Amino acid sequence: MFARALDRVASLTLQVRLQIGKKLFGSLGPTLVKISRNRVIKGPCQLPELEALNYVAKYTSVPVPKVCATHDQPEGFYIEMEYIQGTNLETAWIGGLLSPAQKKAIVQELAGFVEQLRRLKPPHEGIVASAGLRGALDYRIGTSLFGPFHNHEDFHSFLRGHIPMENCSQVYGERVSRCHSRQYRSCFPHSDLTLRNIIIRDGKITAIVDWAFAGWYPEYWEYTKAHYGLLDIPDWYAEFGRIVARYDDELAAERALWAQFDEPGMAQQWISSFASSRCVERTVV
Template sequence: MMVLQDLKTIILHTRFRVARSIFGSLGPTVVRVGRKHVIKGPCQLPELEALLYISEHTTIPVPRVRCTYNGPGGIYIMMDHIQGTDLETLWMRGLKPGEKETILNDIAAILTQLRTLQPPKEGVVASAQGGAILDYRIGSQLVGPFQSHSSFHSFLRGGVPLENTAKVYGEDIVSCHSNNYRTFFSHSDLAPRNIIIRNGRIVGLVDWALAGWYPEYWDLTKAYYTSFKVPDWPESIKLKLPSYADELMAERLLWRLYDEPGNVSRN
Protein backbone atom coordinates (compact mmCIF):
# COMPACT_ATOMS: atom_id res chain seq x y z
CA MET A 1 0.00 0.00 0.00
CA MET A 2 2.87 2.36 0.84
CA VAL A 3 4.45 1.67 -2.58
CA LEU A 4 1.19 2.57 -4.33
CA GLN A 5 0.90 5.75 -2.26
CA ASP A 6 4.48 6.73 -3.08
CA LEU A 7 3.83 6.06 -6.78
CA LYS A 8 0.71 8.24 -6.67
CA THR A 9 2.70 11.06 -5.09
CA ILE A 10 5.44 10.81 -7.72
CA ILE A 11 2.92 10.83 -10.58
CA LEU A 12 0.91 13.75 -9.22
CA HIS A 13 3.92 15.90 -8.39
CA THR A 14 5.48 15.19 -11.79
CA ARG A 15 2.22 16.32 -13.35
CA PHE A 16 2.33 19.46 -11.18
CA ARG A 17 5.89 20.35 -12.26
CA VAL A 18 5.35 19.58 -15.95
CA ALA A 19 2.10 21.54 -16.10
CA ARG A 20 3.73 24.54 -14.44
CA SER A 21 6.56 24.54 -16.97
CA ILE A 22 4.16 24.24 -19.93
CA PHE A 23 1.12 26.27 -18.88
CA GLY A 24 2.53 28.51 -16.17
CA SER A 25 0.77 29.20 -12.89
CA LEU A 26 -2.62 30.68 -12.06
CA GLY A 27 -1.09 32.10 -8.89
CA PRO A 28 1.95 31.67 -6.67
CA THR A 29 0.91 28.15 -5.65
CA VAL A 30 -1.78 27.13 -8.18
CA VAL A 31 -1.10 25.23 -11.41
CA ARG A 32 -3.63 24.20 -14.05
CA VAL A 33 -3.19 20.49 -14.77
CA GLY A 34 -5.99 20.01 -17.24
CA ARG A 35 -9.19 21.55 -18.48
CA LYS A 36 -11.05 20.80 -15.26
CA HIS A 37 -8.46 20.57 -12.50
CA VAL A 38 -5.75 22.50 -10.69
CA ILE A 39 -3.18 21.51 -8.11
CA LYS A 40 -2.44 23.92 -5.30
CA GLY A 41 0.60 23.57 -3.13
CA PRO A 42 2.36 23.55 -0.89
CA CYS A 43 -0.60 24.13 1.45
CA GLN A 44 -1.05 23.89 5.19
CA LEU A 45 -3.54 21.50 6.79
CA PRO A 46 -6.09 24.23 7.78
CA GLU A 47 -6.82 24.94 4.11
CA LEU A 48 -7.66 21.32 3.35
CA GLU A 49 -9.76 21.09 6.51
CA ALA A 50 -11.70 24.21 5.53
CA LEU A 51 -12.40 23.06 1.96
CA LEU A 52 -13.72 19.70 3.15
CA TYR A 53 -15.70 21.20 6.02
CA ILE A 54 -17.39 23.89 3.91
CA SER A 55 -18.17 21.39 1.13
CA GLU A 56 -19.86 19.09 3.63
CA HIS A 57 -21.76 21.62 5.75
CA THR A 58 -22.79 24.42 3.35
CA THR A 59 -23.83 25.11 -0.22
CA ILE A 60 -21.11 27.74 -0.64
CA PRO A 61 -19.43 27.16 -4.02
CA VAL A 62 -15.88 26.01 -3.27
CA PRO A 63 -13.47 23.92 -5.34
CA ARG A 64 -14.17 20.22 -4.91
CA VAL A 65 -11.18 18.35 -3.54
CA ARG A 66 -10.25 15.37 -5.73
CA CYS A 67 -7.15 14.08 -3.98
CA THR A 68 -4.17 15.18 -1.93
CA TYR A 69 -0.56 14.18 -1.50
CA ASN A 70 2.40 15.21 0.62
CA GLY A 71 5.10 16.94 -1.38
CA PRO A 72 7.93 19.43 -0.95
CA GLY A 73 6.93 21.98 1.69
CA GLY A 74 3.52 20.63 2.63
CA ILE A 75 0.24 19.29 1.29
CA TYR A 76 -0.71 19.46 -2.40
CA ILE A 77 -4.42 19.54 -3.22
CA MET A 78 -5.89 18.55 -6.57
CA MET A 79 -9.24 20.25 -6.92
CA ASP A 80 -11.76 21.34 -9.52
CA HIS A 81 -10.98 24.47 -11.51
CA ILE A 82 -13.85 26.95 -11.26
CA GLN A 83 -14.41 28.71 -14.57
CA GLY A 84 -15.00 32.45 -14.37
CA THR A 85 -13.38 35.84 -13.78
CA ASP A 86 -12.12 37.02 -10.43
CA LEU A 87 -14.11 39.88 -8.94
CA GLU A 88 -11.05 42.10 -8.59
CA THR A 89 -10.66 42.23 -12.37
CA LEU A 90 -14.35 43.02 -12.88
CA TRP A 91 -14.46 45.54 -10.03
CA MET A 92 -11.46 47.46 -11.36
CA ARG A 93 -12.91 47.49 -14.88
CA GLY A 94 -16.12 48.94 -13.50
CA LEU A 95 -19.43 47.35 -12.59
CA LYS A 96 -22.86 48.91 -12.78
CA PRO A 97 -24.54 49.56 -9.40
CA GLY A 98 -27.05 46.78 -10.04
CA GLU A 99 -24.28 44.31 -10.88
CA LYS A 100 -22.40 45.19 -7.70
CA GLU A 101 -25.52 44.81 -5.60
CA THR A 102 -26.26 41.35 -7.01
CA ILE A 103 -22.74 40.19 -6.20
CA LEU A 104 -22.84 41.76 -2.73
CA ASN A 105 -26.12 39.98 -2.05
CA ASP A 106 -24.43 36.71 -3.00
CA ILE A 107 -21.64 37.56 -0.54
CA ALA A 108 -24.22 38.30 2.15
CA ALA A 109 -25.76 34.86 1.58
CA ILE A 110 -22.32 33.25 1.89
CA LEU A 111 -21.62 35.13 5.11
CA THR A 112 -24.98 34.06 6.50
CA GLN A 113 -24.09 30.42 5.93
CA LEU A 114 -20.66 30.83 7.51
CA ARG A 115 -22.10 32.60 10.53
CA THR A 116 -24.70 29.90 11.21
CA LEU A 117 -22.16 27.06 11.47
CA GLN A 118 -21.74 25.69 14.97
CA PRO A 119 -18.22 25.86 16.43
CA PRO A 120 -16.78 22.80 18.20
CA LYS A 121 -16.56 24.97 21.32
CA GLU A 122 -17.77 28.50 21.97
CA GLY A 123 -14.85 30.89 22.22
CA VAL A 124 -12.35 28.69 20.41
CA VAL A 125 -10.00 30.16 17.78
CA ALA A 126 -8.90 27.24 15.65
CA SER A 127 -8.97 25.55 12.26
CA ALA A 128 -12.11 23.86 10.98
CA GLN A 129 -11.21 20.69 12.87
CA GLY A 130 -9.97 22.43 16.01
CA GLY A 131 -6.26 22.56 15.18
CA ALA A 132 -3.73 25.32 14.66
CA ILE A 133 -4.56 28.27 12.40
CA LEU A 134 -2.70 30.25 9.77
CA ASP A 135 -3.43 33.94 9.27
CA TYR A 136 -0.91 36.46 7.96
CA ARG A 137 -2.42 39.10 10.23
CA ILE A 138 -1.10 36.92 13.05
CA GLY A 139 2.10 35.65 11.42
CA SER A 140 3.60 33.47 8.73
CA GLN A 141 3.48 30.23 10.73
CA LEU A 142 0.74 28.13 12.30
CA VAL A 143 -0.32 29.25 15.78
CA GLY A 144 -2.79 28.01 18.35
CA PRO A 145 -5.32 26.65 18.69
CA PHE A 146 -6.66 29.03 21.33
CA GLN A 147 -9.28 27.72 23.72
CA SER A 148 -10.79 31.13 24.44
CA HIS A 149 -11.08 34.55 22.86
CA SER A 150 -9.31 36.03 25.86
CA SER A 151 -6.22 33.88 25.23
CA PHE A 152 -6.35 34.75 21.53
CA HIS A 153 -6.62 38.46 22.29
CA SER A 154 -3.78 38.16 24.79
CA PHE A 155 -1.65 36.65 22.02
CA LEU A 156 -2.54 39.57 19.73
CA ARG A 157 -1.35 41.94 22.48
CA GLY A 158 1.94 40.10 22.89
CA GLY A 159 0.91 38.72 26.25
CA VAL A 160 0.33 42.12 27.85
CA PRO A 161 -2.22 41.57 30.68
CA LEU A 162 -5.55 43.24 30.09
CA GLU A 163 -5.13 45.41 33.20
CA ASN A 164 -1.91 46.86 31.72
CA THR A 165 -3.17 47.17 28.16
CA ALA A 166 -4.41 50.76 28.42
CA LYS A 167 -0.89 51.95 29.25
CA VAL A 168 0.67 50.03 26.38
CA TYR A 169 -1.95 50.22 23.62
CA GLY A 170 -4.76 52.49 24.79
CA GLU A 171 -8.32 52.18 26.02
CA ASP A 172 -9.73 51.15 22.61
CA ILE A 173 -7.90 47.82 22.82
CA VAL A 174 -9.10 47.27 26.39
CA SER A 175 -12.70 47.94 25.39
CA CYS A 176 -12.57 45.52 22.45
CA HIS A 177 -10.72 42.74 24.25
CA SER A 178 -13.05 42.95 27.26
CA ASN A 179 -16.12 42.13 25.17
CA ASN A 180 -17.76 38.74 24.82
CA TYR A 181 -17.94 37.66 21.18
CA ARG A 182 -19.63 34.83 19.40
CA THR A 183 -17.48 32.36 17.49
CA PHE A 184 -18.08 32.20 13.74
CA PHE A 185 -16.40 30.41 10.89
CA SER A 186 -14.44 32.98 8.90
CA HIS A 187 -12.94 32.78 5.44
CA SER A 188 -10.47 35.43 6.69
CA ASP A 189 -9.49 36.63 3.21
CA LEU A 190 -12.68 37.88 1.56
CA ALA A 191 -10.77 39.79 -1.09
CA PRO A 192 -12.18 40.26 -4.61
CA ARG A 193 -9.32 38.21 -6.07
CA ASN A 194 -10.72 35.16 -4.25
CA ILE A 195 -14.28 35.54 -5.55
CA ILE A 196 -15.02 33.98 -8.94
CA ILE A 197 -17.82 35.44 -11.07
CA ARG A 198 -19.63 33.98 -14.07
CA ASN A 199 -22.70 35.54 -15.70
CA GLY A 200 -22.89 38.17 -12.98
CA ARG A 201 -23.09 35.74 -10.04
CA ILE A 202 -20.62 34.21 -7.60
CA VAL A 203 -19.71 30.70 -8.74
CA GLY A 204 -16.68 30.18 -6.53
CA LEU A 205 -15.01 31.32 -3.33
CA VAL A 206 -11.39 30.17 -3.35
CA ASP A 207 -8.24 30.32 -1.20
CA TRP A 208 -9.39 29.02 2.19
CA ALA A 209 -5.82 28.96 3.53
CA LEU A 210 -6.61 31.32 6.42
CA ALA A 211 -10.09 30.04 7.27
CA GLY A 212 -11.15 28.88 10.70
CA TRP A 213 -13.11 29.68 13.84
CA TYR A 214 -12.60 33.28 14.97
CA PRO A 215 -14.32 36.05 16.96
CA GLU A 216 -17.34 37.30 15.04
CA TYR A 217 -15.70 40.54 13.84
CA TRP A 218 -12.77 38.85 12.09
CA ASP A 219 -14.04 38.74 8.48
CA LEU A 220 -14.94 42.44 8.64
CA THR A 221 -11.64 43.67 10.08
CA LYS A 222 -9.63 41.40 7.78
CA ALA A 223 -11.33 42.99 4.75
CA TYR A 224 -9.36 46.13 5.64
CA TYR A 225 -6.12 44.26 6.23
CA THR A 226 -4.64 43.94 2.77
CA SER A 227 -1.95 45.48 0.59
CA PHE A 228 -4.17 44.99 -2.48
CA LYS A 229 -6.36 48.06 -2.44
CA VAL A 230 -9.61 47.72 -4.37
CA PRO A 231 -11.64 50.94 -4.24
CA ASP A 232 -14.74 50.79 -2.01
CA TRP A 233 -14.35 47.07 -1.35
CA PRO A 234 -14.07 47.04 2.46
CA GLU A 235 -16.89 49.57 2.71
CA SER A 236 -19.05 47.37 0.47
CA ILE A 237 -18.42 44.30 2.64
CA LYS A 238 -19.16 46.41 5.70
CA LEU A 239 -22.72 46.95 4.47
CA LYS A 240 -23.34 43.19 4.58
CA LEU A 241 -22.08 42.63 8.12
CA PRO A 242 -23.01 44.02 11.54
CA SER A 243 -21.11 47.15 12.50
CA TYR A 244 -17.78 46.42 14.16
CA ALA A 245 -16.45 49.97 14.20
CA ASP A 246 -14.83 49.64 17.64
CA GLU A 247 -13.19 46.35 16.73
CA LEU A 248 -11.87 47.79 13.47
CA MET A 249 -10.40 50.74 15.36
CA ALA A 250 -8.78 48.39 17.87
CA GLU A 251 -7.39 46.12 15.17
CA ARG A 252 -5.97 49.06 13.23
CA LEU A 253 -4.14 50.18 16.36
CA LEU A 254 -2.65 46.71 16.80
CA TRP A 255 -1.69 46.54 13.12
CA ARG A 256 0.31 49.70 13.65
CA LEU A 257 1.75 48.97 17.10
CA TYR A 258 2.18 45.18 17.22
CA ASP A 259 1.34 43.48 13.95
CA GLU A 260 2.01 39.80 13.23
CA PRO A 261 2.58 38.72 16.85
CA GLY A 262 3.27 35.16 15.76
CA ASN A 263 6.42 36.31 13.99
CA VAL A 264 7.54 38.48 16.90
CA SER A 265 7.17 35.62 19.38
CA ARG A 266 9.58 33.50 17.32
CA ASN A 267 12.37 36.09 17.25
Protein backbone atom coordinates in the same frame (compact mmCIF):
# COMPACT_ATOMS: atom_id res chain seq x y z
CA MET B 1 11.77 -0.09 1.71
CA PHE B 2 8.91 -0.83 -0.70
CA ALA B 3 6.85 1.95 0.91
CA ARG B 4 9.70 4.44 0.48
CA ALA B 5 9.98 3.47 -3.17
CA LEU B 6 6.26 4.09 -3.66
CA ASP B 7 6.60 7.48 -1.97
CA ARG B 8 9.42 8.43 -4.33
CA VAL B 9 7.35 7.37 -7.34
CA ALA B 10 4.36 9.36 -6.09
CA SER B 11 6.55 12.42 -5.48
CA LEU B 12 8.12 12.17 -8.92
CA THR B 13 4.72 11.71 -10.55
CA LEU B 14 3.38 14.82 -8.83
CA GLN B 15 6.38 16.91 -9.87
CA VAL B 16 6.04 15.74 -13.48
CA ARG B 17 2.33 16.63 -13.49
CA LEU B 18 3.13 20.08 -12.10
CA GLN B 19 5.86 20.70 -14.67
CA ILE B 20 3.66 19.60 -17.55
CA GLY B 21 0.84 21.76 -16.23
CA LYS B 22 3.09 24.82 -16.10
CA LYS B 23 4.23 24.25 -19.68
CA LEU B 24 0.71 23.69 -21.03
CA PHE B 25 -1.27 26.24 -19.04
CA GLY B 26 1.23 28.47 -17.26
CA SER B 27 1.25 29.14 -13.54
CA LEU B 28 -1.85 30.63 -11.89
CA GLY B 29 0.19 31.88 -8.94
CA PRO B 30 3.12 30.96 -6.71
CA THR B 31 1.32 27.91 -5.28
CA LEU B 32 -1.34 27.13 -7.90
CA VAL B 33 -0.86 25.17 -11.13
CA LYS B 34 -3.50 24.18 -13.65
CA ILE B 35 -2.83 20.58 -14.65
CA SER B 36 -5.78 19.91 -16.98
CA ARG B 37 -8.85 21.59 -18.38
CA ASN B 38 -10.80 20.87 -15.19
CA ARG B 39 -8.24 20.58 -12.39
CA VAL B 40 -5.61 22.53 -10.49
CA ILE B 41 -3.09 21.56 -7.82
CA LYS B 42 -2.31 23.93 -4.97
CA GLY B 43 0.59 23.56 -2.62
CA PRO B 44 2.39 23.14 -0.45
CA CYS B 45 -0.59 23.80 1.83
CA GLN B 46 -1.29 23.40 5.51
CA LEU B 47 -4.05 21.32 7.04
CA PRO B 48 -6.48 24.15 7.97
CA GLU B 49 -7.17 24.86 4.29
CA LEU B 50 -8.18 21.28 3.51
CA GLU B 51 -10.27 21.07 6.68
CA ALA B 52 -12.11 24.28 5.78
CA LEU B 53 -12.83 23.24 2.19
CA ASN B 54 -14.33 19.95 3.32
CA TYR B 55 -16.25 21.50 6.23
CA VAL B 56 -17.82 24.31 4.21
CA ALA B 57 -18.72 21.96 1.36
CA LYS B 58 -20.43 19.60 3.80
CA TYR B 59 -22.41 22.06 5.92
CA THR B 60 -23.21 24.99 3.61
CA SER B 61 -24.09 25.79 0.01
CA VAL B 62 -21.23 28.30 -0.23
CA PRO B 63 -19.52 27.54 -3.57
CA VAL B 64 -16.02 26.18 -2.99
CA PRO B 65 -13.71 24.16 -5.24
CA LYS B 66 -14.32 20.43 -4.94
CA VAL B 67 -11.37 18.54 -3.46
CA CYS B 68 -10.39 15.68 -5.78
CA ALA B 69 -7.26 14.34 -4.09
CA THR B 70 -4.42 15.22 -1.73
CA HIS B 71 -0.73 14.47 -2.15
CA ASP B 72 1.60 14.25 0.84
CA GLN B 73 5.11 15.54 0.23
CA PRO B 74 8.08 16.26 2.53
CA GLU B 75 7.54 20.02 2.16
CA GLY B 76 3.81 19.79 2.90
CA PHE B 77 0.77 18.45 1.14
CA TYR B 78 -0.85 19.44 -2.13
CA ILE B 79 -4.57 19.76 -2.77
CA GLU B 80 -5.85 18.67 -6.16
CA MET B 81 -9.19 20.36 -6.82
CA GLU B 82 -11.54 21.40 -9.57
CA TYR B 83 -10.64 24.39 -11.71
CA ILE B 84 -13.24 27.14 -11.45
CA GLN B 85 -13.97 29.03 -14.66
CA GLY B 86 -14.39 32.75 -14.24
CA THR B 87 -12.73 36.05 -13.34
CA ASN B 88 -11.65 37.13 -9.90
CA LEU B 89 -13.80 39.95 -8.57
CA GLU B 90 -10.80 42.23 -8.09
CA THR B 91 -10.12 42.28 -11.84
CA ALA B 92 -13.77 42.80 -12.69
CA TRP B 93 -14.44 45.40 -9.99
CA ILE B 94 -11.39 47.60 -10.56
CA GLY B 95 -11.31 47.03 -14.31
CA GLY B 96 -14.74 48.51 -14.89
CA LEU B 97 -16.23 45.22 -16.11
CA LEU B 98 -19.26 45.50 -13.83
CA SER B 99 -22.13 47.95 -13.78
CA PRO B 100 -23.27 49.42 -10.45
CA ALA B 101 -26.29 47.10 -10.57
CA GLN B 102 -24.07 44.05 -11.14
CA LYS B 103 -21.83 45.06 -8.25
CA LYS B 104 -24.80 45.32 -5.91
CA ALA B 105 -26.17 41.95 -7.07
CA ILE B 106 -22.82 40.23 -6.46
CA VAL B 107 -22.47 41.83 -3.04
CA GLN B 108 -25.99 40.73 -2.13
CA GLU B 109 -25.19 37.17 -3.21
CA LEU B 110 -22.03 37.29 -1.12
CA ALA B 111 -24.09 38.47 1.86
CA GLY B 112 -26.06 35.23 1.77
CA PHE B 113 -22.89 33.15 1.78
CA VAL B 114 -21.38 35.13 4.67
CA GLU B 115 -24.60 34.68 6.63
CA GLN B 116 -24.45 30.90 6.09
CA LEU B 117 -20.96 30.84 7.55
CA ARG B 118 -22.04 32.95 10.53
CA ARG B 119 -24.91 30.55 11.26
CA LEU B 120 -22.58 27.58 11.67
CA LYS B 121 -22.57 26.39 15.27
CA PRO B 122 -19.21 26.19 17.05
CA PRO B 123 -18.42 23.12 19.17
CA HIS B 124 -18.37 25.53 22.12
CA GLU B 125 -18.38 29.29 22.54
CA GLY B 126 -15.02 31.00 22.78
CA ILE B 127 -13.11 28.53 20.64
CA VAL B 128 -10.43 29.71 18.22
CA ALA B 129 -9.28 26.85 16.01
CA SER B 130 -9.28 25.37 12.53
CA ALA B 131 -12.37 23.64 11.14
CA GLY B 132 -10.89 20.41 12.45
CA LEU B 133 -10.47 21.97 15.93
CA ARG B 134 -6.69 21.97 15.61
CA GLY B 135 -4.18 24.80 15.22
CA ALA B 136 -5.26 27.60 12.89
CA LEU B 137 -3.31 29.70 10.37
CA ASP B 138 -3.54 33.40 9.56
CA TYR B 139 -0.77 35.56 8.13
CA ARG B 140 -2.24 38.47 10.07
CA ILE B 141 -0.58 36.71 13.01
CA GLY B 142 2.34 34.83 11.45
CA THR B 143 3.34 31.99 9.16
CA SER B 144 3.05 29.20 11.74
CA LEU B 145 -0.01 27.44 13.13
CA PHE B 146 -1.33 28.80 16.43
CA GLY B 147 -3.79 27.53 19.01
CA PRO B 148 -6.24 26.05 19.40
CA PHE B 149 -7.60 28.35 22.10
CA HIS B 150 -10.55 27.38 24.26
CA ASN B 151 -11.61 30.95 25.03
CA HIS B 152 -11.30 34.38 23.47
CA GLU B 153 -9.46 35.77 26.48
CA ASP B 154 -6.51 33.49 25.75
CA PHE B 155 -6.66 34.31 22.04
CA HIS B 156 -6.68 38.04 22.69
CA SER B 157 -3.81 37.63 25.12
CA PHE B 158 -1.92 35.86 22.34
CA LEU B 159 -2.66 38.73 19.92
CA ARG B 160 -1.24 41.16 22.47
CA GLY B 161 1.90 39.10 22.93
CA HIS B 162 0.59 38.16 26.39
CA ILE B 163 0.80 41.75 27.58
CA PRO B 164 -1.50 41.72 30.67
CA MET B 165 -4.80 43.57 30.41
CA GLU B 166 -3.74 45.97 33.16
CA ASN B 167 -0.88 47.13 30.89
CA CYS B 168 -2.82 46.95 27.63
CA SER B 169 -3.87 50.60 27.46
CA GLN B 170 -0.32 51.76 28.06
CA VAL B 171 1.12 49.56 25.32
CA TYR B 172 -1.61 49.48 22.66
CA GLY B 173 -4.14 52.16 23.62
CA GLU B 174 -7.68 52.25 24.97
CA ARG B 175 -9.35 50.74 21.91
CA VAL B 176 -7.47 47.46 22.18
CA SER B 177 -8.04 47.34 25.92
CA ARG B 178 -11.76 47.99 25.51
CA CYS B 179 -12.31 45.43 22.74
CA HIS B 180 -10.22 42.73 24.40
CA SER B 181 -12.41 43.09 27.49
CA ARG B 182 -15.63 42.33 25.61
CA GLN B 183 -17.45 39.03 25.15
CA TYR B 184 -17.96 37.73 21.60
CA ARG B 185 -19.69 34.85 19.89
CA SER B 186 -17.55 32.35 17.99
CA CYS B 187 -18.18 32.36 14.24
CA PHE B 188 -16.67 30.64 11.22
CA PRO B 189 -15.19 33.30 8.89
CA HIS B 190 -13.34 32.82 5.63
CA SER B 191 -10.79 35.29 7.10
CA ASP B 192 -9.44 36.47 3.74
CA LEU B 193 -12.58 37.65 1.99
CA THR B 194 -10.86 40.00 -0.43
CA LEU B 195 -11.94 40.61 -4.01
CA ARG B 196 -9.24 38.38 -5.47
CA ASN B 197 -10.65 35.35 -3.64
CA ILE B 198 -14.14 35.68 -5.12
CA ILE B 199 -14.58 34.16 -8.59
CA ILE B 200 -17.43 35.37 -10.77
CA ARG B 201 -18.88 34.39 -14.11
CA ASP B 202 -21.81 35.98 -15.96
CA GLY B 203 -22.41 38.32 -13.04
CA LYS B 204 -22.67 35.59 -10.41
CA ILE B 205 -20.30 34.12 -7.83
CA THR B 206 -19.04 30.73 -8.98
CA ALA B 207 -16.63 30.11 -6.11
CA ILE B 208 -14.96 31.54 -3.05
CA VAL B 209 -11.37 30.31 -2.96
CA ASP B 210 -8.30 30.30 -0.72
CA TRP B 211 -9.65 28.99 2.60
CA ALA B 212 -6.24 28.73 4.26
CA PHE B 213 -7.17 31.14 7.08
CA ALA B 214 -10.73 29.95 7.73
CA GLY B 215 -11.69 28.61 11.14
CA TRP B 216 -13.42 29.51 14.40
CA TYR B 217 -12.75 33.08 15.56
CA PRO B 218 -14.42 35.93 17.47
CA GLU B 219 -17.43 37.23 15.53
CA TYR B 220 -15.66 40.41 14.38
CA TRP B 221 -12.85 38.59 12.57
CA GLU B 222 -14.45 38.47 9.09
CA TYR B 223 -15.11 42.21 9.10
CA THR B 224 -11.70 43.26 10.36
CA LYS B 225 -9.75 40.81 8.19
CA ALA B 226 -11.57 42.02 5.06
CA HIS B 227 -9.79 45.35 5.63
CA TYR B 228 -6.35 43.75 5.91
CA GLY B 229 -5.62 43.87 2.16
CA LEU B 230 -3.16 46.09 0.34
CA LEU B 231 -5.71 47.69 -2.00
CA ASP B 232 -7.83 50.66 -1.01
CA ILE B 233 -11.17 50.24 -2.80
CA PRO B 234 -13.64 52.56 -1.06
CA ASP B 235 -16.80 51.47 -2.89
CA TRP B 236 -16.05 47.81 -2.16
CA TYR B 237 -15.58 48.45 1.54
CA ALA B 238 -18.74 50.55 1.59
CA GLU B 239 -20.74 47.70 0.04
CA PHE B 240 -19.10 45.11 2.28
CA GLY B 241 -19.94 47.15 5.37
CA ARG B 242 -23.55 47.27 4.21
CA ILE B 243 -24.01 43.49 4.06
CA VAL B 244 -22.10 42.29 7.11
CA ALA B 245 -22.24 43.26 10.75
CA ARG B 246 -19.88 46.17 11.27
CA TYR B 247 -17.29 46.11 14.02
CA ASP B 248 -15.74 49.55 13.75
CA ASP B 249 -14.32 49.59 17.29
CA GLU B 250 -12.73 46.20 16.70
CA LEU B 251 -11.35 47.36 13.33
CA ALA B 252 -9.74 50.36 15.03
CA ALA B 253 -8.29 48.05 17.69
CA GLU B 254 -6.97 45.64 15.09
CA ARG B 255 -5.41 48.48 13.13
CA ALA B 256 -3.62 49.56 16.29
CA LEU B 257 -2.17 46.05 16.51
CA TRP B 258 -1.41 45.93 12.78
CA ALA B 259 0.59 49.13 13.15
CA GLN B 260 2.84 47.32 15.63
CA PHE B 261 2.95 43.99 13.81
CA ASP B 262 2.77 44.90 10.14
CA GLU B 263 4.70 41.88 8.84
CA PRO B 264 4.08 38.15 9.37
CA GLY B 265 6.10 36.91 12.28
CA MET B 266 6.95 40.40 13.57
CA ALA B 267 4.79 40.11 16.67
CA GLN B 268 7.05 37.92 18.76
CA GLN B 269 10.14 39.85 17.69
CA TRP B 270 8.55 43.15 18.72
CA ILE B 271 7.26 41.71 21.98
CA SER B 272 10.70 40.37 22.87
CA SER B 273 12.23 43.78 22.18
CA PHE B 274 9.56 45.50 24.25
CA ALA B 275 10.03 43.09 27.15
CA SER B 276 13.81 43.58 27.03
CA SER B 277 13.46 47.36 27.08
CA ARG B 278 11.11 47.16 30.06
CA CYS B 279 13.65 44.99 31.89
CA VAL B 280 16.35 47.58 31.18
CA GLU B 281 14.08 50.37 32.48
CA ARG B 282 13.39 48.45 35.67
CA THR B 283 17.11 47.78 36.14
CA VAL B 284 17.98 51.46 35.68
CA VAL B 285 15.23 52.53 38.08
